[in-house]
Amino acid sequence: MVKRKGNGHFPAAFHFARDYRSHIEEAREALEHAARRMKKHAHRHRRDVEFQVGDLVLLKTNAQMLKTKQVKQRHKGLIPCYDGPFEVVAKIGRVAYRLNIPRRLVFHQVFHVSVLKKYILDSEDATKAEMVLAKREIDWEGHHDCYHKIEYLIKWKNRPVESATWERNSDLWQFEDLLRAYEAT
Incomplete structure (x- = not known):
C-alpha cells in the first residue's frame, strides 16, 4: 500500500x-x-442437555429416517414425532450418543443431542400394554401381492377390557416380552 x-x-x-x-x-x-x-x-x-449411559431417551423421527415398509404406507403427517424410548449405550464426543436401537429400525446408532429428548416414565400412561388377549393371522390377496399379517388383541393399562384393540405385531416392538410370554402359553 x-x-x-x-x-x-x-x-x-x-x-x-x-x-x-x-x-x-x-x-x-x-x-x-x-x-x-x-x-x-x-x-x-x-439447550444444554447431557445424558448418562443407561438413560432412556426419545428419538425425533422423520420420514427420511424411517424408510420401512410400514412408514411408506402411511402419510408422513401420521408418523409420530418421537420414537422410543431407547437406552443410551455410550457418549461419543460432547454432543453425540450411541443408542440401543431395535432391529426393526435400519439406520445408524449414533445421534446428535438435538434429535434426542429425555424420556419421562408416566405411571398412568394408557399407551402401555397390560396383557395380550388373543392372536389372529390374516392372509389377504390383492391384485398384485399377497399379504400375511399377524395381529394381537391388546388390553391397555388403566382401560377396560372392552377398549382392547387389534394391533399389528410390527407395531408392538416395545412389548416383545409380553408377546413372548403370550406365545409361551
Whole structure:
C-alpha cells in the first residue's frame, strides 16, 4: 500500500489505497456484527442437555429416517414425532450418543443431542400394554401381492377390557416380552 500523503507523484493511487482500506474495514465490521447477530439467534433455541449411559431417551423421527415398509404406507403427517424410548449405550464426543436401537429400525446408532429428548416414565400412561388377549393371522390377496399379517388383541393399562384393540405385531416392538410370554402359553 502507498504510505505517502497525497503530495507524491500519484495522488490518485494514494486516494484509491485509502478508500480501499476504509472499505475493507467497513466490510470487516459488518461481518463481525452479522456474526454476533447470527450467534445470538442460533443460541436462542439451543439447550444444554447431557445424558448418562443407561438413560432412556426419545428419538425425533422423520420420514427420511424411517424408510420401512410400514412408514411408506402411511402419510408422513401420521408418523409420530418421537420414537422410543431407547437406552443410551455410550457418549461419543460432547454432543453425540450411541443408542440401543431395535432391529426393526435400519439406520445408524449414533445421534446428535438435538434429535434426542429425555424420556419421562408416566405411571398412568394408557399407551402401555397390560396383557395380550388373543392372536389372529390374516392372509389377504390383492391384485398384485399377497399379504400375511399377524395381529394381537391388546388390553391397555388403566382401560377396560372392552377398549382392547387389534394391533399389528410390527407395531408392538416395545412389548416383545409380553408377546413372548403370550406365545409361551
